[in-house]
Amino acid sequence: MTGLFKTRLQRHLREMAKYLRLVFNDFFVFALLFLLGGLGYGYSNMLKTLKTGYWWAPVVALLVLVIVAQIGRFATLIEDADRVFLLPKERAMHAYLVVARRYSQGLAQATQVIAVFLLAPFMSVTMAWPVLSLVELGLAQIILKDALLRLDLASAYQVTGQTRMNRWEFKWLLSIIVLAAGLWTLPLVAVGLALILDIAVAVWFAQHWQKQQIRWREQIKIEDNRMLGIYRFFNMFTEVPMLSGTIKRRRYLDGLFKLIKPRHDKFYLYLYSRGMVRGSEFSGLVVRLTVIGMLLLYFVRGEWLPVILAALFIYLIGFQLLPFFQQYDDVVFTHVYPILPAQRLKSFVTLITLILSVAALLLWLVVVVANPHLMTAGVTLLVEVVEVWYLARIYTPQRLARSIENRA
Amino acid sequence: MALEVSHVVGGYSQIPVLKDISFDVKDGELVGLIGLNGAGKSTTINHVIGLLTPHKGTITLNGVTIDQDSQAYKQQISYIPETPVLYQELTLREHLEVTMMAYDLDHDQAWATAHELLKTFRLDNKLDWFPANFSKGMKQKVMIVCAFLTQAKLFIIDEPFLGLDPLAVNDLLNLIEDRKKKGASILMSTHVLDTAQRYCDRFVLLHDGQVKTEGTLSELQAALPEAGESLNDIYLSMTKVDRA
Known part of the structure; x- marks a missing residue:
């Protein structure tokens, strides 16, 4: 089953590489450099005007980090035909999903690290945080994301009956609690909370998944939507055959x-x-x-x-x-x-x-x-x-x- | 003589599907194009509507070929494809309008015809629908309404009876009858042989890219006396000859 995921992943990456080559053509890289340069310049200018001690600074940091924590979805690469052909292999699918989660970590965690890194100057200026605290906050962010992806994995099963554990309200609430605790007390508190959450979900899930069915339809739909989002993005730059577009009366x-x-x-x-x-x-x-x-x-x-x-x-x-x-x-x-x-x-x-x-x-x-x-x-x-x-x-x-x- | 197909050799690629085909459709006549899957019916139709160019031979419509004057040629033709094709972004109303524009029809007069046709095929309350909302049968009815909106001299209808409800089949046959009386010619391909036998004036039996036999039912019966009475029997015997 892990072999199946690897084959699919290779195919998926090949396809993505094909589109990325088309997206990052010379012109776009040129435009992007300008955009990033402009934004970076603006950001550094803005930092110069800021001082330590604004009440709203931690709020902004919280908002950014909570939003970033939701970025990076659980990529299962599950296909529609799977619910027919892999149904008899449902128990073996667990290994597949675990590998899929591990793969999903890559991009998701890179995003977290970059976000914390970009936010660090702002926080050190407005909140006077030392480097060590920023590193700790980054660690908390990474563990939190790990826990959120674990919730996604758990939700692939019907572990909690009809209610899903990865509802967005639930994920937002957890992120806000963990990160707010870190921002308003000590960053180490956030690390601790994130760890407790991650381990709790892991233990609980390990005890329950064997007795549960996979939510095939829902997982297929989630994966389809994820791919649709990616194709939509690529469609901005090049033609994507999978995307025929919808028709609206207007x-x-x-x-x-x-x-x-x-x-x-x-x-x-x-x-x-x-x-x-x-x-x-x-x-x-x-x-x-x-x-x-x-x-x-x-x-x-x-x-x-x-x-x-x-x-x-x-x-x-x-x-x-x-x-x-x-x-x-x-x-x-x-x-x-x-x-x-x-x-x-x-x-x-x-x-x-x-x-x-x-x-x-x-x-x-x-x-x-x-x-x-x-x-x-x-x-x-x-x-x-x-x-x-x-x-x-x-x-x-x-x-x-x-x-x-x-x-x- | 409305349509005259003379010694046509043709097909999609260099390999000819049609091997020297000749037949004609006279004014006010309904000719049935009969043959097995792959006999060359659709290929023949694609040549007549100008999608394919013959390798050899000519297709003349009231004295004009498509090469001489494509406008004058196409103006005389109205086509109903086997599988309905519609413009995904146009509503039913706009499909009708586009057809009127293409054939340069008088707006008011054409709409009067259109409303009648729409009522017949029970589409009159669906003018603002998109093709995506139509069932297959409805799409086919849209094709029929668009085609009979025109004052074409030649109607080319590819397998009209499958997918239509019995009422619509009957209405279509009435429409064909009406246009025949007004002097239009119809070339129709079909597998529904008992309907074809009742309504077609003449038959062209295609087999393996060639015209096997041609004529009215009585002429076919005379040519193949052993085959039996009905078009169905004649058709089956024709395929058996080849299998033996």
């Missing part, structure tokens, strides 16, 4: 569609615009990229940097939208209906122009707000206009005309 946007007259030559504009807005796949991409770009531009200063970043984001959005042209290729009517391919291309170009213009406008507004130089705002606008025009009117038709030819 009735409040019907007014927008009314602007498109139901005429023969508007067939594809009618179709594409609705597909774009109601499907989450591409509209989500546009929204996410625009929001990330706006955030980034808000923090970035400089004469040329905003111009380059705005241009990069528009390029990125435009480029990612190109596959939407083929969205309806598997609907036979796309080919059977008497519509000239040229009309399809024209509608697509109109749509791209519209989307990129809106994105460009939003990015530009942030540049105007964030930068005092009129020059930068002016140049950004100019570059954006030229870029949108080139991407939508020149590049897109050329590129797609080639793909139409290849098909014919």
Whole structure:
């Protein structure tokens, strides 16, 4: 059974590595460095303005640590078919789940350590904690996370009947008790409490699991949701085939569609615009990229940097939208209906122009707000206009005309 | 002569599935395309609707081929696929509207037809539904409503009877009858032979990529006197010849 987990883990890691390579492309690393640099700079500036003895400092620390303690989920890699094929092996599944928990520790504990490490300067400034206390607090955080993951493992079984031990309210409550005790008394108290909790759950679970059934359905659902979250994250940067996206009516946007007259030559504009807005796949991409770009531009200063970043984001959005042209290729009517391919291309170009213009406008507004130089705002606008025009009117038709030819 | 398929060799790849096929569908005629799984029915239909290009031979629709004028050719065709395909992001109302746009139909007149059709197929209260909410049979009805919204000269219907409730089958047959009277031609592939026998004017029996026999029921009976009376018997004997 541990062998099964290892095989699955290898496959899982290979898949993750594939996506991570796509996510951490040169551009994104570049953007990330800026973002981290900016945030780090802001953080250090903020620390300089702080003094020791604010009443709210431990509250902020508590909030951060409690939230961070919930990060890092129990990754079981359980699949839907398991409840049929592994059902006869239910007792042996225990070894599988134990290994799964051990694996889940890795990322979860790394997150805890990094969080405590980042919080340490804040606490040493505002609460005047010595290094030793901070290390002890870090230890408490790690043991607490261990206990929380143990609760997740225990909840894979029906050990407590219908109520689950890993309900979020319960986990939050435990985290708050343990960490608050540490923050307002001595950090060693938190270590002690976390240890007691961890051992108690371990002992109790060891005595009970043999007599209990695994909550297959629930575990499968939890794992599916976990993977969905991961895929959603990757989907921000690249296309994830497992994620076909959901369709929402978005009735409040019907007014927008009314602007498109139901005429023969508007067939594809009618179709594409609705597909774009109601499907989450591409509209989500546009929204996410625009929001990330706006955030980034808000923090970035400089004469040329905003111009380059705005241009990069528009390029990125435009480029990612190109596959939407083929969205309806598997609907036979796309080919059977008497519509000239040229009309399809024209509608697509109109749509791209519209989307990129809106994105460009939003990015530009942030540049105007964030930068005092009129020059930068002016140049950004100019570059954006030229870029949108080139991407939508020149590049897109050329590129797609080639793909139409290849098909014919 | 509405549709004329002449000496068509074709298929999905270089290996031909159809080996020199010829048949025609006249104005106001319902022709049944009959054959086993893999006989080439769907391939034939895909060639007629223009999804596939023949390696050899021509397909003419009222004097136009798809190469001469794809618009004029496609304008005359309305197609109902075997498995319903819909635009996932469009509601039923929008599917109808899109169809009207594609065929450049008069808005008011087309909607009048649409409402009638929707009522017939009991879809009139589901105009704002998405395809995801429709059952398979309902999706098929949506396909039928969209197809018969047009004033096409040739209707191509791929296996319409499976998945439809008996009432809908009856309504569809009435629709076909009505369009035939108005001069439209229908090419229909099906396995439901007793229905085909009752409604089709002529039959094209495909086997292994070739037209085995062709004609009205009485012509088929005359050609295969041993086979039996019904289309079912003739069809079975045709497959037996090959197995022996």
